Amino acid sequence: MSVLIAPSVLSLDYSDTASQLQQLNASGAEWMHYDVMDGNFVPNISFGPDILKAFCKASPLYKDVHLMVADPSYYADVFIKAGADLITFHYEALQEEEIRPLLEKIHAAGKKAGISIKPNTDVEVLVPYLNEVDLILIMSVEPGFGGQSFHPEAAGKIAQLRQMIDASGSHALIEVDGGINQETGRVCREAGVDVLVAGSYVFKGDIQKAVESLR
Ligand code: DX5
Ligand code: ZN
Numbered sequence: 102m103s104v105l106i107a108p109s110v111l112s113l114d115y116s117d118t119a120s121q122l123q124q125l126n127a128s129g130a131e132w133m134h135y136d137v138m139d140g141n142f143v144p145n146i147s148f149g150p151d152i153l154k155a156f157c158k159a160s161p162l163y164k165d166v167h168l169m170v171a172d173p174s175y176y177a178d179v180f181i182k183a184g185a186d187l188i189t190f191h192y193e194a195l196q197e198e199e200i201r202p203l204l205e206k207i208h209a210a211g212k213k214a215g216i217s218i219k220p221n222t223d224v225e226v227l228v229p230y231l232n233e234v235d236l237i238l239i240m241s242v243e244p245g246f247g248g249q250s251f252h253p254e255a256a257g258k259i260a261q262l263r264q265m266i267d268a269s270g271s272h273a274l275i276e277v278d279g280g281i282n283q284e285t286g287r288v289c290r291e292a293g294v295d296v297l298v299a300g301s302y303v304f305k306g307d308i309q310k311a312v313e314s315l316r
Pocket of ligand 2: 109134135136167278298
């Protein structure tokens, strides 16, 4: 399968939003990665549901919502209502017994569900959920800010997860997020990733060229 590209609008130039969104729509990217930060699960605040609603009007791209929030169960409903196609929440934000009910709630709303792990969380924690999730997001930086450097250990986690997914018969996609550019994107593709998130790399210059260079 060829890789899907998910530019992170966290790095969009908000002084020029309309033009940036037009360029993104024409870039060939399949997904829009939308980072929600609550100033609690991570030490930063990004945007809420109204901006997502506006982006749904302005862009046909698949809305990949990454919840970096302490209460993902509450905010899953909020962002589904605002237009999310896929809701990914953090394993670390919940108690183990809260994970399956949230996956079920997202699926009951007709949306896709993903689980993300931070750099210090082992992929083995995901074993019980491999056949219940649509996507697993490997964070290759500490969540909270764009523009950080890729943690090379993420490539090993992707390769390990690739084997686990293929052996289990799961259809979950593997996504990686943080410090992705042409070089680190290639490393992740070789490790078996399905979806590349990239923020600062895509929005620093020519959006279409950057998207093409990630394939
Ligand atoms: C970081 C966010 C990322 C961020 C990536 O916490 O989850 O999606 O936008 O930005 P870059 O690609 O600049 O590392
Ligand atoms: Zn993200």
